[in-house]
Amino acid sequence: MAAAEQEEKSIQEELTDQILLAERVIKSAQEAESSKLECFELAKQSTQLAHLLRSIVRLTPSSQSLYERPLRRIITDSSMNLLRALTLVRKCKHSGVLRLVFAITTTADFRKVSNLLESSIADIKWLISIYDSESGTNLSLPPIASNDPILAWVWSFIATVQMGQLKDRVEAANELASLARDNNRNMKIIVQEDGVAPLLKLLTDGASAEAQLAAATALYNLGTDQEKVKSIASEVSAVSIVVKAIGESPMRVQIVLVNLVARMADLDEGVREDLGRENVHRPLVTLLGMDIVVEEAKTPSGKPTSIHSLVQINKEVSKKSFHSNSSSSLYSDGSSRGGRKEREAESPDMKHKxxxxxxxxxxxxxxxxxxxxxxxxxxxxxxxxxxxxEKEHGELQINCLMTVMELAAVAEIHPDLRQVAFKPNSPAARVILDQLLRVLNEETSPQLLKPTIKSIGSLARTFPAKETRILGPLVKQLGHKSADVATEAAIALGKFVALDNFNRVEHSKSIIEFNGVPRLMNLLKSNDRPRKHEFVLLCCLAIHVGNSPALEQARALSVIEEAARPMLAHHPELRELFAKAVDHLTLYQAGVHTHHKHSYVP
Incomplete structure (x- = not known):
C-alpha cells in the first residue's frame, strides 16, 4: 500500500520529500556527540545531494515533458541511502556505555554509507546531464546502472527523444531503433522504461521526414510480439497517431508505418480491431490504388465497359467513399501533406514497395x-x-490475393457480409471473380493458386446453380502436380457440394460432367498423405448423384469403403457421412458390395 501511494506522488512531491530527508540527515549529524568527523562527512554529502535535488526541482517547472523514469528510480535508491545515513548519525547522539557499544560497528558502517551517498550524488549528476538539452545524448555510466549499461543508454536516449533538440532527438531515436533490433531484452527495457510515448510524440511533431522515419523505425522494431504490440497500442492515442501519420507522412515513412500496422494487426486481435475503429483502411486503400481510375474497370467478359457501365460501377464502389466530395479518380490523394505532386515525384520502386x-x-x-x-x-x-x-506480379499480386482470401473467409462465416460484399451481380464482386477465374485458368504457381482456390471455396454459397465457369477450372486443379493445390481444390469443391449448400445437387452434377471423378479417385488411391477432404468430397457426390454412371464406372463404392478403414479410425466424426454415401451408392448400384453396407455404421 505504501509503495502504491509513493508511486502516485508527483515528481515534485518526491523531490520535496527527498530534500527534507537530506535536511534531517544534516541536522542529526550536527547534533552528533560521537564520531563527529564521520558525521560531518555524511552531512557534507547530504548537503551536496540536497543541492543537486534542488537543481532538478528548478528543471521541472520549465519542462512539462520531463522524462521521469530514471529520476524516480534514482530517487528511490537515494532515499534508501539517506535513510541509512539518518539511522547511522542518530546513533552518534548516544553517550557513555551506549556510545562504546555503537562505536564497535560504526567505522565500517560510515564508510559503507558514505560510498552509497557518493553513488547517489554521481547518479543525480548524471541525471542532470541527460536533462540538459544542450549537451545531447550522454553515454556515460551512472553507478545505478553499473551492472546494466543498456539501462543507462536507454534512459539517455529516451530522455533525448523526449527533451532534446531536433537533431539530437533524431539521432537518439535511431539509436533506440538499433538497440531494439539487437535483441529482445533491449526491446523489453525500452518499452518498460516508457520509451514508446516520446517516439509517438516525435512522430506526430513531424518536424522533419528524418524525425518521422526514425520514430517510425524504432516503433516498428519494438513491436515484435503480442506483449509489446499491446504496450505500444495502450499509449494514449497511439493507434490514432499512427493512422494519422500514415495519411500525412512522406512515402518512405508511410512504408515503415504501414508495416507497423500490418505487424500489430497480425500479432494481436484486440489491436487489430482498434486499428479498424480508427479507420486505418482508408489511407491503406487510398495508397494501394493511387494510380487506379474508374475508367480501367472492365466487364466480366474482359471488354472495356460502356459509359453506362462505368457510371454504374462508379456508383456502386463509391457509395461510401473516403471523402464527401469524391473526384473522378477511383482514389483520392494518400497524403494531405505531400499531395499529388510530391507523390508523383516518388520513384516507381518506392510506390511499388x-x-x-x-x-x-x-x-x-x-x-x-x-x-x-x-x-x-x-x-x-x-x-x-x-x-x-490482373496487372501485377510477385509479392504485390500475392498480397492482394491473400487479402481477398481473408475477406472471403470472413464472408463465408457471416452471410450478411457475403450477401453485400460478394453479391454475384455487384460490379465489385464481378471484377474480383473475374480475376480469381483468370488466375485459376492461367497460373500454375501454388503460391497464387492456393489463396485463389480458398477464396472461391469460401464463396461457394454465392454461386448460382448454373455457374459452371468456376467449377470446370476448379475440378482441373484436382490433378495439379502440387498435392497442396489439389487438396485445396478438393476442400473448395467440398463446399460447393456440402450438405448445407442449396445448389449442392446441381454443383455435384457439374463436377461429374467436368470429369472430376477420375481425378478424385487418383487422389484417394494415393498413399502419400491422409485424404480427408477428398474422402468427404466423394461421399457428398455419392449422396447427391449416387446414380451417376461415372461413379459406378470408377467403382466409387469400393474406393470409399477401402478409404474408410484408416479414415474413420482418425476421423470418427465422418461415420455418418460415410454411411449415407454407402446407402446411396448401394441403392443405385444393386448387388455391388452390399455385404459391406453396414460394417462402418456406428
Whole structure:
C-alpha cells in the first residue's frame, strides 16, 4: 500500500520529500556527540545531494515533458541511502556505555554509507546531464546502472527523444531503433522504461521526414510480439497517431508505418480491431490504388465497359467513399501533406514497395475480423485489388490475393457480409471473380493458386446453380502436380457440394460432367498423405448423384469403403457421412458390395 501511494506522488512531491530527508540527515549529524568527523562527512554529502535535488526541482517547472523514469528510480535508491545515513548519525547522539557499544560497528558502517551517498550524488549528476538539452545524448555510466549499461543508454536516449533538440532527438531515436533490433531484452527495457510515448510524440511533431522515419523505425522494431504490440497500442492515442501519420507522412515513412500496422494487426486481435475503429483502411486503400481510375474497370467478359457501365460501377464502389466530395479518380490523394505532386515525384520502386505494404496490411487487418472486413469492402478496395491482381506480379499480386482470401473467409462465416460484399451481380464482386477465374485458368504457381482456390471455396454459397465457369477450372486443379493445390481444390469443391449448400445437387452434377471423378479417385488411391477432404468430397457426390454412371464406372463404392478403414479410425466424426454415401451408392448400384453396407455404421 505504501509503495502504491509513493508511486502516485508527483515528481515534485518526491523531490520535496527527498530534500527534507537530506535536511534531517544534516541536522542529526550536527547534533552528533560521537564520531563527529564521520558525521560531518555524511552531512557534507547530504548537503551536496540536497543541492543537486534542488537543481532538478528548478528543471521541472520549465519542462512539462520531463522524462521521469530514471529520476524516480534514482530517487528511490537515494532515499534508501539517506535513510541509512539518518539511522547511522542518530546513533552518534548516544553517550557513555551506549556510545562504546555503537562505536564497535560504526567505522565500517560510515564508510559503507558514505560510498552509497557518493553513488547517489554521481547518479543525480548524471541525471542532470541527460536533462540538459544542450549537451545531447550522454553515454556515460551512472553507478545505478553499473551492472546494466543498456539501462543507462536507454534512459539517455529516451530522455533525448523526449527533451532534446531536433537533431539530437533524431539521432537518439535511431539509436533506440538499433538497440531494439539487437535483441529482445533491449526491446523489453525500452518499452518498460516508457520509451514508446516520446517516439509517438516525435512522430506526430513531424518536424522533419528524418524525425518521422526514425520514430517510425524504432516503433516498428519494438513491436515484435503480442506483449509489446499491446504496450505500444495502450499509449494514449497511439493507434490514432499512427493512422494519422500514415495519411500525412512522406512515402518512405508511410512504408515503415504501414508495416507497423500490418505487424500489430497480425500479432494481436484486440489491436487489430482498434486499428479498424480508427479507420486505418482508408489511407491503406487510398495508397494501394493511387494510380487506379474508374475508367480501367472492365466487364466480366474482359471488354472495356460502356459509359453506362462505368457510371454504374462508379456508383456502386463509391457509395461510401473516403471523402464527401469524391473526384473522378477511383482514389483520392494518400497524403494531405505531400499531395499529388510530391507523390508523383516518388520513384516507381518506392510506390511499388508501398503498395506491397498496404496490401499486406489489409491482409492482416481483414484476418478473422468482421468489423474490418466490412469497412474494407465498403470502400473501393475490391476493385483496386482486382486490378492489381490482373496487372501485377510477385509479392504485390500475392498480397492482394491473400487479402481477398481473408475477406472471403470472413464472408463465408457471416452471410450478411457475403450477401453485400460478394453479391454475384455487384460490379465489385464481378471484377474480383473475374480475376480469381483468370488466375485459376492461367497460373500454375501454388503460391497464387492456393489463396485463389480458398477464396472461391469460401464463396461457394454465392454461386448460382448454373455457374459452371468456376467449377470446370476448379475440378482441373484436382490433378495439379502440387498435392497442396489439389487438396485445396478438393476442400473448395467440398463446399460447393456440402450438405448445407442449396445448389449442392446441381454443383455435384457439374463436377461429374467436368470429369472430376477420375481425378478424385487418383487422389484417394494415393498413399502419400491422409485424404480427408477428398474422402468427404466423394461421399457428398455419392449422396447427391449416387446414380451417376461415372461413379459406378470408377467403382466409387469400393474406393470409399477401402478409404474408410484408416479414415474413420482418425476421423470418427465422418461415420455418418460415410454411411449415407454407402446407402446411396448401394441403392443405385444393386448387388455391388452390399455385404459391406453396414460394417462402418456406428
Amino acid at each position: 508501398l503498395k506491397i505494404c498496404c496490401a499486406g496490411a489489409l491482409w492482416m487487418l481483414s484476418k478473422g475480423s468482421l468489423h474490418n472486413s466490412r469497412k474494407i469492402t465498403d470502400t473501393k478496395a475490391l476493385v483496386c485489388l482486382a486490378k492489381l491482381i
